Amino acid sequence: MTLIESVRFAFSCMDRATRKNVVISVFLLALTSSMEILGIGLVFPVIQLLPAETLEGQHELVQLAAKALAVESPDTLALIGVIALVAVLGIKGVSAVLVQAWSTRRLLEGQYRATANLYSAYLKADLAWHNRNNSAAVLHRLNHCCNVLFGTVPTNCVTIFSDVILSLGMVILLVTASPVAALISLAFGAFGVILNNKVLSVRIRDLTKERDEIARLSQGLVLESKHGIQDVRVLACEPYFFTRYRRFLDRLTDLFTKMKVLALLPRYSFELIAGVFILIVFVVITETLDRAAVVPTLALYVVTALRLLPTVARMTAQVSMLRTAIPSAMELAKDRETFGQNLFKTAMVDDTAAARDRQRLPLEQGMELENICFNYLPGEPILNNMNMTIARGQCVGIVGPSGAGKSTIIGLLLGFFAPISGRILIDGKALDPDLSAYERSIGFVQQAVFVADSTVRENVAFGEDPADIDDARIWTALEMANIDAFVRELPDGLDTQLSEHGSRISGGQRQRLGIARALYHEPEMLILDEATSSLDLETEAQISQVISSLRGRKTIVIIAHRLSTVKDCDMIYFVKDGTVAGKGTFESLQKSNAEFRALVELGDLQSAAQ
Template structure:
């Protein structure tokens, strides 16, 4: 697992971790100095004669010209207090530095992962569940930051402190130091060995529970209309209930296991102090000598016990959150440094579209499928003509469109624009010439203007282009009748609009970028006949102004196309104008009737 952590951190972040480790060493040094100052101070309080008999104390007394022992003791106490206060202050600073680094690392990893997901090809999103991707970015990374990165850094910091303080205690009394550390450290080690397998198991189960929570909520919100109509609220609440309980239960168990040994070990620690007293008394050590040593071990224990508890707790939480870490690392491993994956808007090779689009012997099948969805299709689309694709469900219409759009890479064959084959170097240039209107229009909870100029910052929206696109989409009369016109909010996913209004916003969005090619994939299938006529009027007004590619749900929507291709089982079964196909193809005629 630790070898995989390199995928979480880049060079700059590894340097920052080095600085944190140096800071942890400095913190441990101040902790030891603070603890070590207790012993001579308590010895002086119990036996002031040590001031004159001890070379260092005598030198300090004379160097600062103290008049009496009481004044020297007072300022010595102040010095000890300042040392302890500074040690605590530096520890607080290191806690802030480690926490801030960890939280910012969560932001950095989230950005990297989101960039990685969005940089993947369209096929990636077909194969992955969107709830799973959202869970990874919004929840699993939080687990990794809180339960792995933060815990690991704090554990390393406390481990350094423990080693330094333990080394100092060995110098004072090796026997007591070794017995104390072995008893406390050994107890924590046993606890960890017993619980680590269970922690890993419940960590994996929590990741599964989180996925089901996210998926249920996503599906409930997306299907709220059907849920309300069919009274399915209890069904979805029931689906959410068990993974939510599991998530809470596993999370609680992980936290309890991480903190549980502390209560037992506090009893052991107090018992250890009593044992130290008994051991020293049994060796005929004077009370005046016992109290300074006891004070030293009490302060050292005050520092060490939380440190050892922190190390155990961190290791437990790391084990518990390891499944989340591996989910994130497995996705980060897939990141490739490519122009496309860097989300660059720069086009490497410009491409011109002056003559035609050629679909040249295209074959395509989806992963884990043995059958070709597109099986050797070849055709040409002249510039500024309108082309229709018809066929039954599963005939390959939408998949062929996705290949033309450059969303799917064909297994064989290619797309040629004029005389240029589409490849990775010129794909962005080609896609910049295309706009796409799907069957279901996705709308953001923003203004009509922001939805037409989708993805563009509000201050950068060209209002004149918005109005022009709305006019071409036959949307302007509806918008002008609204009180706030183009600033009208549409609601979540356009809930405040009718189906036809949403569809026309989708068309206006496609036209905002002034494309050379407009692709409509069953864009009117969800509309009633009257609304469909309005939308088709808007589309047909664009004929001969740009290249139209229309996938038909109802044959009447492609009646006026220059050429129609009839697909069946991934092949072109027939082609011609609407009237030609009606006269010579019985299946087409049946679909049109």
């Protein structure tokens, strides 16, 4: 992807409001640039008037101004010119601050809208996408790539356009004063710009690409060590992570140093150009103008050079910064290809109150999986003509050996995946592709319950605005999950702060907290995926009692390896090789299915051993 392509991509991703604000910003900055040009233009007549005794022989515009103001004295007209210069520069300064404030706010709003829309797409992405993309990569695209593409690109483009207008205005002033000197100087300056771009462009692009990759890897390393801190400590591999992190930082130091040096090259090269520029002007105007015009013309060129050359240097630096957007554009182009052309323009998650309060889907009769087929990769079926019925109010268990397809069934029940063929029926009707009402009818408890670094209250009512949390429902859910007594004994009750990943509470308490979270939202159906597999037998029995207490009040689906967890289920499906190999109660399956009976016997041996 080239520089032009990355800029075009950035603007194609912006919504209409952002593109409109970019145009308005350019227009407003052009007005402030015009005032600056006017201020510089006043330098020439003011200096020319200072040694003059009369207005005769002055520039036509000077004489017109004197006639309009009814001024006959050069000194008086020069004083008016100085006052006008101060006024113009003052107005320009105030307006520039106001324009920059307005432009910065509007462009930031556009940047954060695009970033929020990308985050919205990530929230709605299917589970397979989340499994393919690690946390560091997601954070990098949200925090860095969006900042570059929707912050740096429009801001720099606005600055470049306004600087181009300012430069053109100053060039016109120079040509008016001395065309020959202006053309020679501009040719020399253009050569410097082209040389800088040719030398810097490829190197800056390569350094930026490597910097972004190192930053992503270092962020991933920190997340990896944080999430696996227990293994890090037990295996005594802190030196490994520390050494790798230091190497990343050393490399970033080297990269940032090189990029800083490259960023400074335009400035100092243009300072050299400025010296040559003034030398050329001096030689040309002393040869082509009379001595009375030399001083004001030279003063105009010096003032203009002091303003023009830094402007050109800034434009060169801005173009170099635009090149740093190429890697980010390439990253986000992959996301737009995945999520669609309107990815950055439209939020996939509706944040309106109406969406949050949308009615849940009732489960009046039950749920059916009808001839379900599913695969992650073509030619490698995971589920093959799967049929299953979950009646309202029943407790249904799904068991089977590893790799049988149990986790995939969970993904289908939760709406994470859509079947390749077959249908999911709710009360005899095909499940609507818009899963919002269905999702509000499901409660889910997984093996490793996620515990946020927030209060008990906010963990139970996870995803709900703190102002909307109903404490009465919180306590009802805690009581149903048999964890209310534990919470009441905490120093701050519902306001007790839980650590990240719930490291301050036991595994059983985490599972009960997960059940309470699911029940707080009053689901029609509760799905438990290996919710007791990581617990000891005593804690498992306690959690099983909690689940049993919900029978008849909720439709319950239990995925389990431990058969003791599903022993009291109304219906058990034994899954093998992606299909239902047997179904019935625990006792009937034990009699009719040899493989299930073997699993029961193995489970009994393991329980006895424990």
